[in-house]
Structures are given as C-alpha cells and as structure tokens.
Amino acid sequence: MAIWQELKLCWENGYRKVLCCSDSLLAVNLIKQGVTSHHRFANEIHIIRRMLENDWEVVITHTLREGNTCADVLAKMGAMVKISTPPSDLLRPLLEDAWGVEFIME
Template sequence: MTLYYSTILSTNCKHFFGYAVWASISYRWIWKLPGPQKFRLFIWLCDNSSGRGEMSPIRFLTVLWTVWTTRNPSVINWVKMNTDGAAKGNPGLSSFGGVIRNSIGGWELGFMGKISYASNLVAELWAIREGLQIAWEFGYRHLIVESDSTVALQLLTSQDTNFHPADTLVRDCKALICRQWAIKLQHVFREANQVADGLANLISSNANSLYVLTNPPSRIKDALLADVRGTLFQRM
C-alpha cells in the first residue's frame, strides 16, 4: 500500500489544525531545506512528535547531523591516503607503503611493495603513483593525498620537471591526478605518518612486488589506533 506525504502528515499531526500548521510560516524553513523530500519530512515529524512544536535533545542533535551531512556530502565522502617510501642506503634497496582511510579514520585498504634499487625520493613518488592507481581502481573519487616528502609534493605541483631524474614518475603521477576525480595534495610530518611508514618497512618479499591489504596487519594496528585517537607525537 502506498502512503502519500499528505496522508503521513495528517496522521502524525498532534493537533486539530495539522494542515494549517504545516502550511504556516513557522514551518516554511523546513520545506526550504536542501535535500530530498523524505529528509524534510523527517525533520517535520521530529518537530511535531511532542505535540508542542519542540524537539527533544536527542531528536534535535539527530536533525542537526542530518542537515549537516546533507549540506556537506563531500566532507563525508572524502577518503585520505597516506604514503611513504624508504631506501636502504639512499640509493639502495627500497620499499613503499600506503593506507587509505575513511573520514573517521577507519581502515579502507592498505598497500606495500618493494623496488629493486632507488633513492628515497623515487620511493616516495613510487608510493604516491601506486596509491593513486589503487585508489582509482577501487572507485574512490574524492581523495586527500598526504606525504611527508616536501620535495615529492613540490615536484607534483611544479610546471616543468623535464630535466629532473624522476621526471617519468612525476609524469605518471600527474597523469593520474588529472583524471576525472577530486584530489588534494597535502604535506604531513613524519610523526603523523606512522601507518604508511610501518607498511613501507613491513614488506619482506622479493623486489618489484606489490600487495593490496583489505585488513590492517597486526604490526601496524597500534599506529592505526593512535591516529584514530589523535595521539600526539613529539617531533624529533
């Protein structure tokens, strides 16, 4: 059986002139809110549920959260990717790692791999490139990319890197960034990049390997939990 909005409104009004109140000036603000009709109806029902035109604190907070998430969907849909690269000897045997987390810091996926021989900068750029490719393939379209390598981020925002030794990697990253999605590049201090650093140093397989992780390894769970809690680390 289909219930129309008018039926729901008349059923849930707690006073005789329900329709008059619904059409009155005092409720026009509800029907002008952005979002689908069911969202506005939900707020109206909350406002009328007590029969006094007042909402309980819990209902009021629920309404505020609904309004905020409706008017700010991009904030909720963004995910953050932290990347890191390391070279033993610089240059030397290199590895990289990264993690993608949702808006509340929860694990989405991670990745880690090895490069046969590279510098720290190449490892950092390699991590960003692989992370961008993985994020695209998994369907993320609003991505904040954080790296503790200032040089890598400067290269990715530079207009001309033709004569830089890492130009090929930089071009690969820029090509991925220019796809149809929203990307933000941000610098993060090493102390706040512990999860990606842990993944970069965790891998012990053969060279030129890449692993995508749907669950966090046990050895980096403490760092992951510290990030969620917002634990502060002293800079060395």
Template sequence: MVLFEIMGGGGLLRNHTGKWLSGFMFKEVGGSSFGAQAKALHVGLRLAWDHGYRKLVCNSHNKELVRTLSASGSVQDQVHDGTVREIREAVNGDWRVDLSWCRREGLVAADWLAQTGAMLLGSIFRLLEFPPPELEVLLLRDSLWVG
C-alpha cells in the same frame, strides 16, 4: 661484487575517520627515497581509482616530492620524470586529489609498510586487504594525528 640498496615503499587508503580501507607494500633494488615515495604515491593513486574513490587527500612527508608535483614543468632528475608525469596525469583525471605535506609523525603506518616492504621475502609487491596486526596501534596514532 656489486651491492644494491634495497628500497621499500608502502601506503594505505583510509576513510575520513582514519579506518583502514586497503594497503600495500613493495621492495625495489636500487633507486632512491624520492623514487620509492613517488612510486608509492602512484601505486596508491591507482589503488584508490580501482576501488572507486574519487575524492582523495594524499599526504606525504617528502617535501621534495610534494613541491615537485605542485610545480609545473619537467623534473630535473630525469630518472623520476616518467613517474612524476604519470602521477600528474593521474591527479588531473576525473576526480579530486589534494596532495599535501605532512610531518613524518603523522604517517607512521605508511612508514612501517615501507620498512616492512623492504624486507619482503620472495615477492616484490604485496596488496593488503586487511591491516597486519602490528599496524593497529600505528593506525590509531595516525588517525589522531592526521584525521
């Protein structure tokens, strides 16, 4: 019997005061933490573009991802090369995107979305127009930390 690890991902869009704008969560079978976080960043960029936001600050607690995206050249791990390339293309589009590393304590709402995404039943992606009630306190905590 072959067992696959379930990976969760998630992210959210907030305005400059920390107010929720939109969010998402997903699950994948297999993969890695780097891959799930790269996919979450890519999905978040597409979501921001689709909502018409053209000035972004993207925070990630994955130093490897931030370092990889900040460097030029190809990714050593070929599995994620395509995703990294797509993120770089999106970032270099007709908008301003600043990517920065943030301590995990400043991104507890996104972590909650990722953990909850891993437990989704029946679906592999969920777009959230409104924050789940469980996120209210975490969003306030994040806005005080990040904002």
C-alpha cells in the same frame, strides 16, 4: 614511484576522494610544480599530473614521517598492495589515530 603506484591503486579500486600524505617534500613539490622534460623523473611526474586530471578529488600534501605513524609502519613493511585487514603492527597506531592521540616532537 610510490605515489604513482598508490594513486593508480586508488583509481583502479574506485576511490574518488584521496588524501595522499608523503614525507618527501621534494616529491610533493615536484608533483605540484611540475618539472622540465629533462628531469630525471619527468615521465613519472607527468603521469602523476595527468592522473590528477581524472574525475576525482586528490590532495597531495607533505607530512613528517613522525606525524603519520600508520603510513610509517606501512612504508617500513614495503606495503604497496591492497590489504583488507590491517597488519598486526598497524593495530595500535590505528587505534591511537582513532582516539586522536597526538605526539609532540622534541
């Protein structure tokens, strides 16, 4: 549902080159491979796949939650809205991302 809503938000706001990184490998695979009409989320997957046919470039990929601090902060906040100024909790992760800081997973 989050991927669907975020793609819809991107389309409505005129973004035509989108990189969608999800920590749900299952969701990414379902979108890429499609599902049968009997799947629990068949309607949602079908809508997302139809959205991807629009005139835009969308890459949907899997990432580890730990590898995308900014997305993790937003997900914990339940951010499913358009924001013009980053929340204070996001300032440090954005700065670290801009500096190219990498975190090694143990």
